[in-house]
Amino acid sequence: MAELPPPSLRLTIDADVLADNWRALDAMSGAAKTGAAVKADCYGLGVDACVPALREAGCTHFFVAHWSEVEAVARHVPAARISVLHGPMNAADAAYAQQTGAAPVINSLSQARLWQESGGGTCQLMVDTGINRLGVSLGDLSDPAIASLDVDILMSHLACADEDNVMNARQLEVFKQATEVVPHQSASLTNSAGIALGSAYHFDLTRPGLALYGGVPRPELANKIKQVARPEAAILQTRSLSAGDSVGYNAEFTAQCAMPTGVVSLGYADGFLRSRGGEGSHLLHGETKLPIVGKVSMDMIIVDLSNAPSLREGDWLEVPFHLPDVAPNSGLSQYELLTTLGQRFKPR
Numbered sequence: 001m002a003e004l005p006p007p008s009l010r011l012t013i014d015a016d017v018l019a020d021n022w023r024a025l026d027a028m029s030g031a032a033k034t035g036a037a038v039k040a041d042c043y044g045l046g047v048d049a050c051v052p053a054l055r056e057a058g059c060t061h062f063f064v065a066h067w068s069e070v071e072a073v074a075r076h077v078p079a080a081r082i083s084v085l086h087g088p089m090n091a092a093d094a095a096y097a098q099q100t101g102a103a104p105v106i107n108s109l110s111q112a113r114l115w116q117e118s119g120g121g122t123c124q125l126m127v128d129t130g131i132n133r134l135g136v137s138l139g140d141l142s143d144p145a146i147a148s149l150d151v152d153i154l155m156s157h158l159a160c161a162d163e164d165n166v167m168n169a170r171q172l173e174v175f176k177q178a179t180e181v182v183p184h185q186s187a188s189l190t191n192s193a194g195i196a197l198g199s200a201y202h203f204d205l206t207r208p209g210l211a212l213y214g215g216v217p218r219p220e221l222a223n224k225i226k227q228v229a230r231p232e233a234a235i236l237q238t239r240s241l242s243a244g245d246s247v248g249y250n251a252e253f254t255a256q257c258a259m260p261t262g263v264v265s266l267g268y269a270d271g272f273l274r275s276r277g278g279e280g281s282h283l284l285h286g287e288t289k290l291p292i293v294g295k296v297s298m299d300m301i302i303v304d305l306s307n308a309p310s311l312r313e314g315d316w317l318e319v320p321f322h323l324p325d326v327a328p329n330s331g332l333s334q335y336e337l338l339t340t341l342g343q344r345f346k347p348r
């Protein structure tokens with residue numbers, strides 16, 4: 001195969017900052033251990049770029065959602081340290097768990113039975129304490145199918161940890177009851193935001209995801225969490241518009257006076273959705289803001305280069321990606337900003 005020429009899009013992951021974020025969350029987790037949610041390819045930032053840094057920082061528990069996500073993570077950490085949140089849906093899933101050693105998270109009585117039928121062994125158990133997503137309800141915990149499980153981590157998941165909501169304390173109480181019913185090695189309740197709710201919520205293990213990757217779900221985390229990912233895109237072409245010239249699909253923008261523009265190699269196929277264009281949106285060259293004009297296309301956006309008229313084809317522009325700042329005007333959550341980053345940012 002021919003060698004790939006240099007790309008016109010790039011994503012830089014600062015592994016040191018990622019490790020610092022994990023250590024900050026670990027410090028906030030007090031006596032509890034701190035794991036890492038690495039599902040969805042580390043929230044879109046790439047398992048290969050992120051998992052080794054988390055491992056070196058001291059993280060020992062890794063959470064994915066799908067069985068298909070185990071292999072990539074297991075290249076970097078022992079499979080026994082990987083939990084699969086969706087649990088086994090069928091005999092093939094259970095057999096895969098037995099063969100790889102990845103830990104199934106049991107979410108229902110039927111998953112508990114399926115696990116035992118496949119040979120059983122150590123597993124994890126998700127209790128539903130009010131989110132009504134996955135998990136065994138409190139009333140079902142005394143079922144023989146649950147009593148027969150060998151539970152390593154007993155866990156639940158908070159619905160409203162990113163807000164001050166009475167749900168948090170309510171879920172905490174239900175989870176405490178669950179810990180008294182089910183024998184287990186360790187208990188785990190909180191995601192990133194939940195860590196900031198205080199030591200009562202920490203139990204033995206916390207499970208941050210978003211904040212590792214630079215997300216700030218609660219103000220208490222704002223000064224501790226730093227930006228990990230820096231997407232950049234190159235200018236493909238520069239143009240000089242005259243007053244009255246329009247830009248892009250549906251001629252949505254019309255130049256009021258002569259202006260230089262840059263056509264940039266970034267579009268909605270790269271996760272830069274149309275909702276991120278529009279009023280007030282910009283790319284950056286150093287500190288200089290370059291307003292985005294016209295509609296976002298699949299592979300291109302246009303920026304006004306009036307503030308940096310010396311920029312040329314091939315010059316790199318930074319996509320603002322400080323998640324708590326970018327999310328409010330983007331129409332997207334911080335989670336969505338991360339996980340929609342397109343494949344072209346991640347050449348193999």
Ligand SMILES: *Cc1c(COP(=O)(O)O)cnc(C)c1O
Binds near residue numbers: 191193
């Ligand atoms: C995704 C997930 C997490 C991590 O949540 P963040 O809000 O990203 O910190 C923790 N636990 C479970 C069960 C999850 O699904």
